[in-house]
Amino acid sequence: MINESIIIMRFEWLISLMIVVLFILNLMGVDKKPERFMNIVNVMLIINFVAGFIPIKDGYLFQGFYHTTALIVLEKNILNLGLLLIAFSAKQWIIESKRPAEFFMLMFSSVLGMYVMLSSGHILVLYLGLELSSLPLAALAAFNTDSRKSSEAGVKYILSSAFSTGITLFGISLLYGAVGNLGFDAIIQHIHEDALTLTAFVFILAGFSFKMSIVPFHMWTADVFEGAPTPVTNYLAVVSKGSVIFIFITVLYTVFGKLENAWLLAISVLSVMSMTVGNIFALRQQNLKRFLAFSSIAQVGFVLVGIAGASNMGTDSVVYFLVIYLLSNIALFSIVEAISDETGKVTISDYKGLYKSNPFYAIIFTVALFSLAGVPPTAGFFGKLFLLTSGMGSGMYVLLGFATINLVLSLYTYLRVVKAMFIDKEEERMPIIKKSLLTNFVLAVCLIGIIVLGFAGVFYQYIDSISSQL
Amino acid sequence: MSASTIIFYIVSALVLVFGAMSVFTRKIFRAAIYLLFSLIGIAGIYILMNMDFIAALQVLIYVGGIIVLIIFSIFLTHQAGDKLPKPLFKRIVAGASMAAFGLIVVLGVFYKTAFKVTTEAGIDHSARSIGRQMLDYHHHGYVYPFEIVSFLLLAALVGCIVIAVKIQKK
Numbered sequence: 001m002i003n004e005s006i007i008i009m010r011f012e013w014l015i016s017l018m019i020v021v022l023f024i025l026n027l028m029g030v031d032k033k034p035e036r037f038m039n040i041v042n043v044m045l046i047i048n049f050v051a052g053f054i055p056i057k058d059g060y061l062f063q064g065f066y067h068t069t070a071l072i073v074l075e076k077n078i079l080n081l082g083l084l085l086i087a088f089s090a091k092q093w094i095i096e097s098k099r100p101a102e103f104f105m106l107m108f109s110s111v112l113g114m115y116v117m118l119s120s121g122h123i124l125v126l127y128l129g130l131e132l133s134s135l136p137l138a139a140l141a142a143f144n145t146d147s148r149k150s151s152e153a154g155v156k157y158i159l160s161s162a163f164s165t166g167i168t169l170f171g172i173s174l175l176y177g178a179v180g181n182l183g184f185d186a187i188i189q190h191i192h193e194d195a196l197t198l199t200a201f202v203f204i205l206a207g208f209s210f211k212m213s214i215v216p217f218h219m220w221t222a223d224v225f226e227g228a229p230t231p232v233t234n235y236l237a238v239v240s241k242g243s244v245i246f247i248f249i250t251v252l253y254t255v256f257g258k259l260e261n262a263w264l265l266a267i268s269v270l271s272v273m274s275m276t277v278g279n280i281f282a283l284r285q286q287n288l289k290r291f292l293a294f295s296s297i298a299q300v301g302f303v304l305v306g307i308a309g310a311s312n313m314g315t316d317s318v319v320y321f322l323v324i325y326l327l328s329n330i331a332l333f334s335i336v337e338a339i340s341d342e343t344g345k346v347t348i349s350d351y352k353g354l355y356k357s358n359p360f361y362a363i364i365f366t367v368a369l370f371s372l373a374g375v376p377p378t379a380g381f382f383g384k385l386f387l388l389t390s391g392m393g394s395g396m397y398v399l400l401g402f403a404t405i406n407l408v409l410s411l412y413t414y415l416r417v418v419k420a421m422f423i424d425k426e427e428e429r430m431p432i433i434k435k436s437l438l439t440n441f442v443l444a445v446c447l448i449g450i451i452v453l454g455f456a457g458v459f460y461q462y463i464d465s466i467s468s469q470l
Numbered sequence: 471m472s473a474s475t476i477i478f479y480i481v482s483a484l485v486l487v488f489g490a491m492s493v494f495t496r497k498i499f500r501a502a503i504y505l506l507f508s509l510i511g512i513a514g515i516y517i518l519m520n521m522d523f524i525a526a527l528q529v530l531i532y533v534g535g536i537i538v539l540i541i542f543s544i545f546l547t548h549q550a551g552d553k554l555p556k557p558l559f560k561r562i563v564a565g566a567s568m569a570a571f572g573l574i575v576v577l578g579v580f581y582k583t584a585f586k587v588t589t590e591a592g593i594d595h596s597a598r599s600i601g602r603q604m605l606d607y608h609h610h611g612y613v614y615p616f617e618i619v620s621f622l623l624l625a626a627l628v629g630c631i632v633i634a635v636k637i638q639k640k
Contacts, residue, residue, distance in 0.1 A: 124615055138629065139633055142632075177585065196580075
């Protein structure tokens with residue numbers, strides 16, 4: 001039993017161990033020398049990432065509170081990749097923040113929460129994981145104690161998060177009233193469509209929508225993204241959002257699988273609103289972090305198109321798309337971070353003429369934007385293609401029509417930034433950003449990933465093979 | 471109507487009235503005190519359901535801990551005695567209609583639903599058995615969620631320190 005639990009729960013054990021090691025290092029005063037401390041943390045992150053690939057057999061623990069499958073392991077590996085890349089690209093900022101140990105304690109706790117959430121087989125555990133993954137993020141958003149905007153971001157995040165949690169909990173208690181049990185298996189057996197269950201579902205959906213920042217529950221996104229330190233924004237946009245989407249699919253397809261007729265319409269309406277509002281508002285933004293916030297809202301709208309397919313392909317296309325989304329966004333945020341750390345510039349007009357001063361950054365920025373927009377040679381095109389193909393399965397052709405219109409709209413939105421970088425005349429020349437090795441490594445990984453994933457059909461087939469076993 | 475039913479309605483009425491007062495009062499300190507009474511009332515409902523341990527926890531955590539924390543933070547803001555500004559009429563209408571809508575939907579759903587009375591035997595709710603269940607990993611014990619909560623609290627502590635402690639920049 002003990003051995004088994006260590007093997008099956010390896011992800012959770014490892015990250016918990018890393019949290020404990022951070023406390024010990026902090027006590028020993030190692031984090032007073034940030035350079036050395038960062039090297040230790042990076043080595044731990046690499047071990048964590050590599051260890052993720054050792055196969056784990058599927059299994060249940062704690063009478064169904066915890067379960068793991070190949071798909072869940074893959075999702076955890078994707079989150080690990082995000083964590084690793086973000087930590088690498090943020091090295092300089094973390095060293096300057098003076099509190100590296102606290103930063104990573106909070107970040108690892110949040111990741112632990114995501115693992116717990118992804119592996120949950122019971123709504124109680126799901127809820128605890130959701131909380132554990134989002135509470136530390138409020139402190140991280142307010143990490144920059146000197147900046148008012150950062151504090152504001154922290155307060156906005158914790159308030160909206162508490163509000164959404166309250167709504168979710170109310171939904172969960174209604175579900176408990178309707179079903180009489182909160183284990184996933186029991187709910188799947190006993191759930192049936194009636195007024196109480198639907199009300200419960202609506203409340204739970206609203207709570208999830210807050211965390212995924214789906215319109216109309218997106219109000220916090222732009223302000224928090226803008227105010228929080230860039231590495232935290234990166235984490236919020238990529239890892240945090242990705243993990244909630246992963247668990248959302250599972251909950252929607254399995255736990256609420258029997259309510260498909262009811263949620264299909266809800267998901268479609270939310271999807272259309274997210275895509276449209278995200279794209280239109282992104283057009284109006286000058287600050288790049290706000291721009292990326294609205295772009296991420298629009299991207300989640302596209303993800304919902306794939307989810308509406310309600311088939312294996314829904315899972316496949318969403319997981320595949322999220323990997324590409326992760327790589328593209330990490331590339332974008334890393335560049336925004338490198339440039340704003342060096343010069344303090346974060347608006348689109350500051351990026352005019354970036355190609356002349358920093359061609360390497362400009363090219364990667366462009367490729368990542370193309371990937372988000374879904375322009376062919378990049379993997380983003382295939383991601384969007386699969387999402388839309390999956391969406392065809394729902395038979396909601398109006399939804400697909402809106403998605404297509406929004407694809408065109410998003411192209412304009414993203415190309416506006418590309419135009420600023422390549423064509424517009426700069427008002428003042430951007431200094432040449434000194435290249436940090438780790439940031440360049442991250443950018444290279446993202447660039448290779450964005451291009452190669454589109455042509456490596458193996459990866460998509462792998463996702464398909466493990467998701468069809470479920 | 472049995473005595474416990476009557477007591478239930480009285481306690482529930484107290485909870486609701488104090489809850490409403492805590493929302494509607496414009497002095498923030500009073501709001502905290504009304505909330506205190508409302509939470510004590512909820513402890514009363516737990517006692518009526520024979521959940522003594524939960525009632526004790528409710529008093530200990532919410533009344534003893536959280537309300538004291540709220541009162542502390544109100545005092546720290548230096549505006550404990552001030553009246554909150556009057557809300558705009560527009561917002562009163564919007565808020566009231568949203569609340570009414572929510573109430574109607576939830577009440578309507580409850581009214582329509584035929585709740586099943588559980589056939590399972592009541593659980594042993596003594597503090598001893600609850601304590602055992604918390605640390606049990608065999609018989610549907612809750613040791614796993616229990617440990618997650620401990621990590622959650624740890625993260626919350628670190629988070630508080632990060633926000634509260636100012637660091638000297640060179």
